[in-house]
Amino acid sequence: MPRKSTGLLIAALLALTAGLAACGSSGGGSGSSSSSKVLKVWWYEGPGSAYQIAWDQAIKDFKEQHPGVTVQFSLKSFNQMQQNASMILNSSDVPDVMEYNKGDATTGLLSKQGLLTDLTPEASKYRWDKLLGPDLQVTARYDAKGVMGSGNWYGVSDYAEYLTVYYNKGMFAKYGIAVPTTMAQLTAAMDTFLKHGITPFANAGNDYMAMQYLYMMELSQATPQQVQDYERYTGKVDFHNTAWTNAVKTFQDWVSKGYIAKNSVGLTATQAGNNFETGKSPMLMSGSWWAGTFETEIKSFQWGTFLWPGNTLNAGSGGNLFVVPKNAASKDLAYDFINDTLQPDVQKLLANNGAVPIAARTGGVSNPLNVELIKNFQTLATNNGLAYYPDWPTPNFYNTLLAQTQDLMNGASGDSVLSTLQTNYDQYVSSLG
Structure with missing residues (x-):
């Protein structure tokens, strides 16, 4: 079934946080x-x-x-x-x-x-x-x-999380690039960086990041019902549909053009994060959980975040x-x-140290980066935008997606990759009866 509306989520949370302290x-x-x-x-x-x-x-x-x-x-x-x-x-x-x-x-x-x-x-x-x-x-x-x-x-x-794009404000300003709000603008930004010999996005093919890029590309054309079918087995899932076919083609295109480096196939998330922290890549798309780390470790440039352009569905959840x-x-x-x-004191600490508290409050949050992180989550939560994560449906889907995204980076056919995903997924769903 389609997800229920969360339009009143934030207001309800603000009202209830104080009440919890009394009954807790x-x-x-x-x-x-x-x-x-x-x-x-x-x-x-x-x-x-x-x-x-x-x-x-x-x-x-x-x-x-x-x-x-x-x-x-x-x-x-x-x-x-x-x-x-x-x-x-x-x-x-x-x-x-x-x-x-x-x-x-x-x-x-x-x-x-x-x-x-x-x-x-x-x-x-x-x-x-x-x-x-x-x-x-x-x-x-x-x-x-x-x-x-x-x-x-x-x-x-007690907290929420979602995928977001981290960007190097200094590198964007140096090359006259504005924060993109559409995929066309993001593509233009990536092309500008490539002209100057810069790989636009940090990536980790030997960890969760590559599959998250693939999933965000899939979500760009997926419907909320397709997300429910995929994550909760509410309907037939076809990995050769328009959304998944677009995802593998787009992912392969990004690799071939150099938007993400082909040699990142063997990198871990920590190494990808380091490539962003050192200014080697001006962008990194990953979880809100990186914000606190970047706040602590990045001293040489200013950075910010923006939601994946053009998507109404975005990977994220509690x-x-x-x-x-x-x-x-x-x-x-x-x-x-x-x-x-x-409780409010713990939730406030989450908010002020780079996390998204379950109450999604910005009151008392002093760091503009943290305010931005929380507001972007509010945007997703109030617009039915949370689409969970790609590796959740089966116990071994993380390993399957990891291997298949690596294969895509190494030149495997999209059809072969999608068929492997289909087989793994269908086998598990069948076992559920």
């Missing part, structure tokens, strides 16, 4: 003041990130509200959790609350396997079901088959989820901690 963290955990209680928290956001800064504050708030409770925090890696979550959560040594990737192939799979706690009662108790608008609830809720968008709550996010394992020992404390991440 004061009493969810049974025995929460007992010195024998321990809360085990895992996440994989690195030191210095907006998320680490904000969640450290949530831990401080939690400790103040739960005197005598010991918080045991462990920093994990994304790959560690992505590859081993099922095995970890099948053991007796599990965290009480942990960060985990959203989507059918991740949280949906764990929920279907019975490894996560159903948070539906808590969503009502803490009013998370009112704070998160319809589009942002999609990745928090999963049905019996592990398909996102309906059913029970299995996770809660952020990674806090989930509660089925075998967690201190679930009530876990619920209280999750709620602490949604």
Whole structure:
């Protein structure tokens, strides 16, 4: 089904954030003041990130509200959790609350396997079901088959994310280039950079970035219903349709013209980010999660962001989820901690350190770059613009897309790539019954 309208999302969030502080963290955990209680928290956001800064504050708030409770925090890696979550959560040594990737192939799979706690009662108790608008609830809720968008709550996010274009203001000014608002203007900008021997876009073919370029190209001609069919199996998906065919042709065209470098096929996202940070490429298209890093690390030039020109659909969603394992020992404390991440002080820290808070507020945000980041998200959220991510539909689609975008960069035929995607996708959908 088409996504429900989120036109009232921002207004509703602004009204509810203050209310959450009153109903939130004061009493969810049974025995929460007992010195024998321990809360085990895992996440994989690195030191210095907006998320680490904000969640450290949530831990401080939690400790103040739960005197005598010991918080045991462990920093994990994304790959560690992505590859081993099922095995970890099948053991007796599990965290009480942990960060985990959203989507059918991740949280949906764990929920279907019975490894996560159903948070539906808590969503009502803490009013998370009112704070998160319809589009942002999609990745928090999963049905019996592990398909996102309906059913029970299995996770809660305290931030949002989306793909955006980062650009070097100095390089744009040097070559007389205005911020593009149409694809024709973006193409003209890229051609100008090429004339001066500059590769317009940083890219990482050995990581998630290349598939995100491909997906944004697909979304330029996709419909909201096609996104729903692709992500939620609501209808037949044809990888040889106009949108996907256009995507592979456009991607190949960009590689052949040099808009993205063919030798970036072996680069990681970190290397692509470094190419933007050092001024080697004037643009990089990737997630809003890079903003905090760039604010910290870029000292030699000014930069900004703009939405992918011409698209009404844009990759994005609620952020990674806090989930509660089925075998967690201190679930009530876990619920209280999750709620602490949604409180105004934590949300403000997210906003002021380069992230998009779930409340999507700009009040009290001092950095113009962060205000711009949040306002662009508001534009997407209020116009049904969030289209999730390309690797979500199947547990191994990330690896499939990674390999196929590399093949495209290396000269494989578009038809062959699309057929491989079709086969992988159809096999998984068939397994769902």
